[in-house]
Every structure is written in structure tokens, then in C-alpha cells.
Amino acid sequence: MTADGFAPWLREQPSLSGSAPPLDLEALPADPAELFVAWMREAADAGVPEPHTATLSTVDAHGLPDARTLILKDVGRRGWAVAGPRSSAKAAQLATNPAAALTFWWQPVVRGVRVRGPVVEAPAAESAADLAQRSAAARHGIAPGEWVRWWIAADRVEFWQGAPDRRHTRVVYERAGDGWARTVLPA
Numbered sequence: 812m813t814a815d816g817f818a819p820w821l822r823e824q825p826s827l828s829g830s831a832p833p834l835d836l837e838a839l840p841a842d843p844a845e846l847f848v849a850w851m852r853e854a855a856d857a858g859v860p861e862p863h864t865a866t867l868s869t870v871d872a873h874g875l876p877d878a879r880t881l882i883l884k885d886v887g888r889r890g891w892a893v894a895g896p897r898s899s900a901k902a903a904q905l906a907t908n909p910a911a912a913l914t915f916w917w918q919p920v921v922r923g924v925r926v927r928g929p930v931v932e933a934p935a936a937e938s939a940a941d942l943a944q945r946s947a948a949a950r951h952g953i954a955p956g957e958w959v960r961w962w963i964a965a966d967r968v969e970f971w972q973g974a975p976d977r978r979h980t981r982v983v984y985e986r987a988g989d990g991w992a993r994t995v996l997p998a
């Protein structure tokens with residue numbers, strides 16, 4: 812089979828066929844990390860396998876975007892944490908352009924989250940602890956110092972929730988001083 816004539820098949824594929832849990836726009840938390848954790852738990856409860864899998868996008872030295880799949884390691888006051896080898900393309904890109912976007916899509920709940928912001932390398936002890944927590948197979952051949960944890964210090968977080976009638980909901984948090992400004996946009 813070639814890709815010719817593939818477009819009709821693509822059009823037949825269902826999209827946004829999940830079902831979103833209720834979202835109370837009057838009761839959104841002040842901190843996007845809190846809403847993110849709630850949404851990830853709801854995704855897991857709805858049966859999303861490996862809901863902590865995300866796409867990390869970076870920019871290379873020529874200004875070209877790059878993206879790959881990886882695992883979310885933590886969320887909190889410092890932002891969203893991911894990890895990988897120092898010898899990787901993403902590490903070189905983050906050294907040159909310390910900024911990233913992280914994207915999640917949880918199909919059964921028709922929800923996606925976009926996180927973006929500057930990236931800060933974690934202290935060496937924290938990266939070493941991250942490596943130590945990996946399975947023996949995943950640690951194989953990787954020395955401490957060769958494994959890096961990065962924090963995406965989000966300055967914008969978008970929560971998108973799809974609806975069957977296409978009246979989607981988009982909640983955007985943007986950093987404002989020490990806190991966050993929140994906007995609810997039509998999708």
C-alpha cells in the first residue's frame with residue numbers, strides 16, 4: 812500500500828470521540844500545576860495508559876524545532892520535570908536554547924495540555940537521584956553526570972477540553988509577577 816489515496820481513510824478516522832469529565836470554570840485553582848495534577852489523575856482514572864508520556868519540543872542551534880516523546884518526572888513549584896542523557900540532541904538543544912514546550916493528549920477525556928517556558932537544569936544531586944530511581948535496565952551504561960533532569964519553568968500553560976458539539980474550552984494560565992493570570996478562551 813502506498814500513501815496515495817490515504818486522505819479519505821484519514822477523514823474516516825474518529826477524532827475527539829472521548830468524553831470529558833465535568834469542568835467547573837468557576838472553581839479553577841490559582842496554580843496551573845494543581846489543575847494539571849487533577850487532570851492527569853482524571854485521565855488515569857479514565858484508563859489512559861501511561862498518562863505521564865508527553866512530547867518535549869525544543870529548538871536547535873539553527874532555530875529549527877525538534878520534538879520527541881518522553882516521560883514526565885515531577886510537577887510542582889519549579890515547573891514540569893523531564894530527564895534524559897547529556898549526550899542527546901535534546902541536551903545540546905537545551906544548552907543552546909534553554910526553553911521548551913511539553914504537550915500532553917489524553918484521548919478518552921478529550922483533554923490536552925500545553926506547557927511552555929524557560930528550562931533550568933536541576934542540581935547534579937537531583938539528576939543523580941533521578942537516574943538512581945530508574946530501573947536497572949534503564950540505568951545500564953549511564954553514569955551519574957551523563958543523566959540530566961531539567962525543569963521547564965512554565966510561563967504559559969494551556970488546558971484544552973474538547974466537546975462533541977465543537978464548543979471546546981481553553982483555559983490559559985500566564986505568569987504574572989509571583990502568581991498567574993487566568994483566561995478562559997473560546998477554543
Ligand SMILES: Cc1cc2nc3c(=O)[nH]c(=O)nc-3n(C[C@H](O)[C@H](O)[C@H](O)COP(=O)(O)O)c2cc1C
Nearest residue numbers: 864877878879880881882894895896899900901902
Ligand atoms: C514512551 C516513551 C518514553 C520515553 N521516555 C524518554 C525519557 O524519559 N527520556 C529520554 O531521554 N528519552 C525518552 N524516550 C526516547 C525519546 O523519545 C528520544 O528517542 C530520545 O530521547 C532521543 O531524543 P533526542 O535525540 O531528540 O534527544 C522515550 C520514548 C518513548 C516512545
